[in-house]
Each structure stands twice: as structure tokens, then as C-alpha cells.
Amino acid sequence: MARPLEATIVLDAVRHNLAVARACASAAKTWAVVKANGYGHGLERLLPALAAADGLALIEFDKACALREGGWRKPILMLEGAFDAADTALARAFGLDLVVHTDEQLGWLAAGATAAPVRVVVKFNSGLSRLGFDASGLRRAHAQLSGLPGVAAVGLMTHFANADIAHGADDAIERFQAASAGLAGERTLANSATVLSVPAAHGDWIRAGIMLYGATPFSDRPAAALGLRATMRLHARLIAVRTLQAGDSVGYGSTFTARQPMRIGVVACGYADGYPRHAPTGTPVTVDGVPTTTVGRVAMDMLMVDLERCPGAGVGSRVELWGDAVPIDVVARSAETIGYELMCALAARVAVRVEALSALRSGD
Ligand SMILES: *Cc1c(COP(=O)(O)O)cnc(C)c1O
16 A cells, blocks of 8 residues: 555646736736746646746746647746856747846857847846846846847846835835836736735736745735635545553654643654654644644654544544645744745655646636
């Protein structure tokens, strides 16, 4: 028998969340951000649910080329641009749009100027200070790129440092607007947090990532309150049940000790599956639909749960680690991380089932 642990990718939920993003910014086009293998969901699996996106945005050139070979015809934006001259040539050959954030990338584009034209998006540093030009660099790069015969169109972008905080993007938006004033080209500024909360940042193209995957970009607003649905469920089963006596400890390091006799269950899921090792005793789960919590330290292949509230539970009982009843964001917060990290960390050894798209209902 297969190990009783399975992730489910819910394509209806992805399609719904994309519709939420598009409704938030109905005047803009939508880049569906699918880097990191579609935030751990499996990029190829997601494509049927992303048909309404105007383009896909990612980092990885091998994945982008595979998308083209698989028949994706709409735009593809490489969010970090080319990593070398060969990538620039790949972009021309495969029709990939390139972010340009360094003079080196500019140089590779200038060198191949007679080849097939490529569309580019020049990036402004509005305060994140990882990638992008300052204001004068932006204008210089825009002018240079606009003059290259090998460049078909020049867009403008920035990426926010504090989009998840109320008014956290205000300064950055102003800086971007000042730096790009008068320059021709489509604008893209908004990640999920600003798609959801800052219409002034919507521009010509939004870049929706985490919201497509049903997790919140905010620390204080749950995904359900934003109208988002869980797209990844992680379910396992109990492989053992035992009764601890008062004073018995469970798990490595004996971090949890029973105060009175109690039943616990052993779940077929551990940190080698992507469940966070730092989730402490008390992290929410459900067992046969009943809310309860983990006890003791998460191990490589197992974790333990309190069955005191689940008298009917036994070997084979179904455990939701995250999904509809246990939001991934709640587990993430308990482990002092974010939903992004948990979904990206789903391990390759976990079996994945895809819940196919249903026929569209009105409202989807
Ligand atoms: C990942 C990424 C996004 C998407 O951000 P979310 O917070 O997941 O919506 C947008 N823009 C850039 C440049 C990115 O790298």
C-alpha cells in the first residue's frame, strides 16, 4: 500500500482565485506568477486553471521553454530577466519577455540586436533594493532599449518592499511614478497584496502570485476573508494510536509530556514531506474532521496529534495537515513562517492528486 499521505491540487480553487484577482483589477491584464513550480503546486498541472490569465510570469528558463513547447501561446515574462547572454538568445527563440535590471542584461540585448526582437520590461528600484535601476538609470536604460532594433517593446516595472502593510507601498508608488513620468510603455507594479488593497498600483498588468494559491499576503487578513479558496490540501492518515500515561513524553527531545492519561495518534507526515519542523505542540490539524492539535516535535516521517477530542479516531483516520479546514496560513504562522514557504516546500515524495476543473458556474 502507498504511504497514506497525499496532496490535492484543487484546480477549481485556482481558477476561482484568478477570477478574484482579475475582478480586483478589471482594467488591467494579469500575469499569473508561476515561479517555483507554481508555488509548489506543479506548473503543468495548473495550466488548465490559468487559461484566463493574460500571461505567465516566472524565473526559470527551462520551465518557460517547456511552457512554449507544451503549447502556451500567450506572453511569458521572465521576472529576473536573463542570467547570461545565452538566456537572451533563448528569450528571442522562444518568445519570452525579459525583465531588464542591470547594465549587463542591457549589453546582452544590444549585442544580439539584429536577431528576432524581444519584449522587455525595465525595472525600477522603489525601495526593495535587490534588483532594479535608480531613477536616472531607469531613464537611461529605457532610452537605450527603446533605440535597439532587437527590442520590440519596452515596459516599466517595480516590486514593493512593504506591500503587505497598510500604506506601505505609497512612497514606492510615488517614486515609481516620478521616475517613469513621461516614459512610454506599459506599467506593472502590483503583487497580490497591492492587487487586493491598492487600486492605484494596478497599472497595465498586475502580477498575482500567492493569492492564486489561496493564501494571504497579509499577516492580519485571512485568505477566506479575501474571498480566496485553498488550492493545496495535505492529508494523511493515522498509522498508530497509543495511550500515554501521566508523565510519559512523546517524540524526539521529549518536548511534550502528558499530565494525565491521554490518547495520541501518529500521522504519516513529517518534515521530509514539507510539514514544517518548527511547528510546535498546539499547531492545528483535524482528525476525521474534528479540530485538534499536534503534540511533540515533528520528525522526518511522522508527527503526533492529540486524540482526546477524537474518541472515535483510530488507525486509518484521516488527518488534514492543511486545506479547507486548516488554512495553510494558520500552520505557517504557528511555525513562524508564511504560507508561501510551506507550499513551495511540498516534497517530491508526496503523492499528488489533481482535482480536475468542473464546468464553470456563474460567479466563478
Ligand atoms: C513573486 C513575485 C510576484 C508575486 O508576488 P505575490 O506576493 O506572490 O503575489 C510579483 N512580482 C515579482 C517580481 C515577484 O518576484
